[in-house]
Amino acid sequence: MIYNNIFYGLIIFFLIGAMLSIVFNKKDRLATYCSFLSAVGASVFGIIFSLSVIFGETFSLSLSGSSFLKFGFFVDRLSAFFILVISVAVFAVSIYSIGYMREYYGKKNIGYLGFLYNIFILSMILVVSANNAIMFLIVWQLMSVISFFLVIFEHEKPETRKAGIVPLHIWLPYAHPAAPSNVSALMSGVMIKTAIYMFIRVFFDFLGAGVLWWGFLVFALGAISALTGIMYAVVEPDIKRMLAFSSIENIGIILLGIGASMIFLASGSPALSAIAAIAALYHLLNHSIFKGLLFIGAGSILFSTHTKNIEELGGLIKKMPVMALLFLIGVLSISALPPFSGFVSEWLLLQSLLLSFNSTDTLDRIATDFTGAGAFDRSFSFGFLGNAGMPSTAISLSTPVILSLILLFISIPSVIWYIKNINTRGKHQVYETWGCGQPVLTARNEYTACAFSKPAQMWFKNIFRPERELRASYTVSPLIKESFKFELHIEQIFERYIYLPVTDIIVSRSRTIKYIQTGSIHAYLAYIFGTMVILMLYIILGGSS
């Protein structure tokens, strides 16, 4: 059984990485290479293992335990898909981390970070392959505790302190960015997905998705989180927090897909729910990849400019052209623009949502429409949901893929032709940017991120409740202003209107209840007397039954 030793290899590699980074934690360079190279190796194992399970059969292995507590691993196709997602993201992020760690040489204890990093990934993989509820919860807790420590890894930074304090807030967007960039890439790229995994396991396997209103609930939840996520992402100045908010938005989209799939399953059209589920899972894979890419980009921006505030960034494309190109591709993909993967998954999702309005009899016409009778009928099937009790429809994703091919087919040659002939024939002078007659245009005239998102901010102003503060400092005479200080604060409606009031109520209620413990012994005796009388009445009145 080659599966076993691949699975063992996967786990052992992570453990080696963790141990080695502890052993060498004094020597930064060695610790970095050990821990992250072993993570890369382990992720390769992960990819091989997951593919072998997806296209092979499920793998289960139970460890010995007392008759009461039995632990073991159970990797069916769904878990294997998640392991694939995790390993792909880890593969990329680990290679990146080797470079990124240079920033921490000498400053931070790299061995400790390497150890946490490896155990964190191992716990995520175990979460996805646990075979019973107790094991699942144990490893889930391990994952969140380690992510808690990873978040407060750089605890001298002010916002890290705020992020780490309230343990329940680990997943909130201002916790992820506080972690080192390579870790936050994993966190919002992959860790949130384990929550989706739990969602699917509970709703599809455990409860059998029989109830219709659960689907609508998940659907609504997805819509709300998508909307609020992107709304806050648009106006967020901190680049990593913006990415974290956009993770929430994408999680919302994935939940939309899952909700739609549950609705279809409940209303009795398994083929449709398969399409919706595929859309959700495919988007999940895309998102973990391009979110990882974007976070790595943000990390390298942070690495070179040491600032996360987008307002101060500008003109990076000239200094880091390759990184800018990669970041652009990531952005294109996340905003689902055609040639990239984001578009494919969102297209599929929109199709499934559209079909939900439609009665099932047109299904066959759609099926033919999908497969497409054209010459390019190369079906690239993602039939990996066989296990989840849904028919594995070999939905060919040819339509969007072909579209991207055509687009590339047209745009690449034209770009090359264009750049080639512009340099040769026409002359072009280089002159300063048109400033409508202004003599000198400085960088400060440019539109910063906050200005760019100003219209959106105005549109949602009763949700954001933006508080703007304009402080002018004057020179000698009140007429001549020396400088303006502009301060903008956006309301976090969830925190402000739901979370804080609830905690205030609880604390104030408990302050009032505190007076039960008055300190006078007579009151305490009266309590006992009262309970006795109440119980007596309970017996006399009700107790005769």
Next chain:
Amino acid sequence: MIEYLLLAPVLISILCFFTKTRKQVESVSLAGSVVTLLLGLLLVVEVYKYEIIVTWQNALFADSFSAFIVLIVSIVGFVASLYSIGYMGHEYDHGVIEVKKLRLYYSLFHIFMFTMLLVGVTNNLGLWIAIEMTTLVSALLMILYSRKSSVEAAWKYMIICTVGITFALFGTILTYYAAVDILGETGDALNWTSLIAVADQFDPTIMKLAFIFILIGYGTKAGLAPMHTWLPDAYSESPTPVGALLSGTLVNCAMYGIIRFYSIASKSTGADFTGNLMIIFGLLSLGIAVPFIIIQEDYKRLLAYSSVEHMGIIALGIGFGGVFGIFGAILHMFNHAMTKSLMFFGAGNILLKHDTKEIFNVTGVVKTMPVTGAMFVVGTLALTGSPPFSIFISEFTILAAGFSQGHIVATVLFLLFIIMIFAGFFNNVSKMAFGMPKPGIEKGEVSRWTLFAMGILMVFVIVLGVYIPEPFYVMIMRVVEIVR
């Protein structure tokens, strides 16, 4: 066999009383507690083999449930005596107490052990006498430091518990009366063995009245709400090893009394009457613990209210009934005893180092006392029921029982309270554990003994979270059979 177990602590306490120097007292006490532990384990092994042992014209007896209690008492007692060597030694070095007080402490400590062991092994309803004696001895232990607050706490403890126990006596009398109707006035009308055999023929109305008085009486000792008012004062004012014993073992002995009568009463009054009462008191204790934990300023009182919470959980477990419910409750008694005493020892170390009980002026414990700090944080995670630790397993079983027995509302409330308590408790402890330490607190642990004691308990907390040894599982299943 049982007589030696009871005799040993009495002898040791007499010996301790007549020793002279601190070194002698500590060595005698240590030797004594080792002997008690061995005897306790021997008894458990014997009960594991022979199911039931009865001696002394069946005034003393030991079935698997009492063996379970003896096991808890002897383990926590042994670890507490280890800890008190370190703790009291530290107090002695700093001149807080002199030799006479130290000798008094150790002798009372072992008598306290004796009384708790007696609770476990008395066959007849003389259980009441044993629990009454525990109250008296622990009250004396509390006034070791003649501070104002500890005297006040001792007085309140004494009065409220004695009132509670008087009610329990009334319940015992009523049960005896119901038993006499059936068994006649023979001597053994009070013994568990004969009572359980014939429990279903008792008159239900008398048994209801009896169960109520027992529940109020022993509930006061166990710290179930609204009779829990003495608990925070007693735990925070008594010396830490005594606090650990109080919270670790004494509440379990009281719960032992309640569960014994529960099994007798529920046979005649029907399980839902007694079960509902247990659930009501369980939820009440959980509910009252939540606000006090969230806004607590004194970390010892924080642990006290967590005891109220866990006793509520055990009562809930029993109330839910079914194999799962009772199994979870019994396992929870063991897990809670281990984790709570671990936390008390941690709190004791912090108190010795920072000399203040305010959560507000204690920070950076992980930095000043790395080992204690780490164990304290792990203990907190365990106590609030987070997965890899033992308490999670028992709470999970009780939850499963709650759902399967159909008490949905109670279980959902139970879950809600636990989450709130987790948030409040972890928030308070993280204020103490993390952050920059206060100036003027030099780094370094209190003493090796304390760490050794905490280490033993840590083993139990972690191991039982992942793997439950076979004999332990069999023993608990036997206890479940007895209770059902």
Next chain:
Amino acid sequence: MISQIAISISQIIIILALAPLLSGIIKKIKAFFQIRKGPSIFQPYYDIAKLLRKDSVISENVSWIFHAAPVISFAAVLTAGLIVPVFISQLPFSFAGDLIAVVYLFALARFFTALASLDAGSSFGGMGGSREMFVAAMVEPALMLSIFAVALNVGSTNLSLISQTVSAMGLSAVSPYHLLAFVALFIIAIAETGRIPVDNPSTHLELTMIHEAMILEYSGKQLAIVEISAMVKQLLVFSLLANIFFPWGIATKISAVGIAVALLVFLIKIVILGALMAMVETSTAKWRLFRLPDLLSISLMLSFLSIVSFIIVNGG
């Protein structure tokens, strides 16, 4: 196979040819309403030809995006052209993309133009880009919903399939939700092509220009390409309007006569729509930017209404 390639090439040629003509016609009609002679309808051709020959002036702090943006957006719009039925409904690449693809292709074009506008570092470009994105955020959902209404009736979002079935249904297709969707799409067309109430195409006054502000920095050949892609996009939007809602006369089979007739009918429809658009432009003034949400939410509600009415009518 060959006929399909021929069709797609001819489609591209026709689109490229007609696009400047359409904007010329609209300018002519607008001038007519404003009782002035106005430039000839072929003026756009001359402008483009002139621009292609002129040298270009490029700002110094500009990166490769500035050069790539016009080409990419032109390519995107052209690819959309392959999918939108113009004169024949049996398009070879129809399976490769559908309504959602068209919307996203337009989004890709808009994305790159906005990116280029920021690249030059002038505040005009930034302002244009930010407003364009703001308008786009409101336009896209409405555009998609309005065509969804029709797609629901047909059961698929494939544009050529839609135009084929609607043309087959003949006049019976004109039901209430059909008209509602048309009005919604018409408002979107105004926003998409940057016409008066939303944006003023013919001005360089920074307060009112959105689309113009983005391409302020371009000159010479690059400006020509940008202008052409804008015109092609306008033509495609108009053909969407025409061939989704009133596709009668579109050639369903490949036959010389059918294609010729289809071309003629298509031209007439385009001119009528252009006139309609010009009438709207002359009669209304440009709205303030932050009143645009009201206008576009009207179109959103209209398209939503049409979907709801479709479901009620058909008891979906």
Next chain:
Amino acid sequence: MEEIVFNSGIMQLLIALILASTFLILGSTRLYSCVKAFGIQSFLLACVAWVVGFSTGKIDLYIVAFLTLIIKAAVIPYIFIYIIREIKVKREIELYVGISPSLIIGGVLVVISYYLIRSIAVITELSSFALSASMSLVSIGLFIMISRKKAIMQMLGILIMENGLFLGAISLTHGMPLLVELGIFFDVLIAVLIMGILIFRINKTFETIDTDKLKTLIG
């Protein structure tokens, strides 16, 4: 045979007197009179035990009666008087509830416990009278502890409750088995001793034995 013994005049008289003595304690404002009343009550209890012992012929009841007489009627009152003299406590008892309202409440408690035992209606007429007397003794004892401020009065309250239970035990089951009975006596004696020590300690640290001052531990 129990019924004859129980409804004989002496028993009813003795139980009524016990109830009267409790009301005496409720009504008195001086410590000494409370202690004396407690002494009388314990003596009466011993007589009840002796009468039941005599009529049922159980020897250990004689021992129990004798023990009650010595411990409860003599030793404990002596301890009380020793404490009062030693602490030189002011003789009056501060009360939360005035004398007359506490008497009324005492009466109400007796009626409730009588009605309560009747509603359970399980035992014969007279012993139910004895059981309701013991119930009322217990509740009045608790009430005394709640309403009196002096620590000594709280001690006295506990002892009254314990007397009530003893009366209940005898009336219900002619006393528990001897071993248990001895254990209970032993416990009560030690409890009183320890409470005495505590009261001395409170007096030393708080300079007063008024439990109203014991309110430092809050929340």
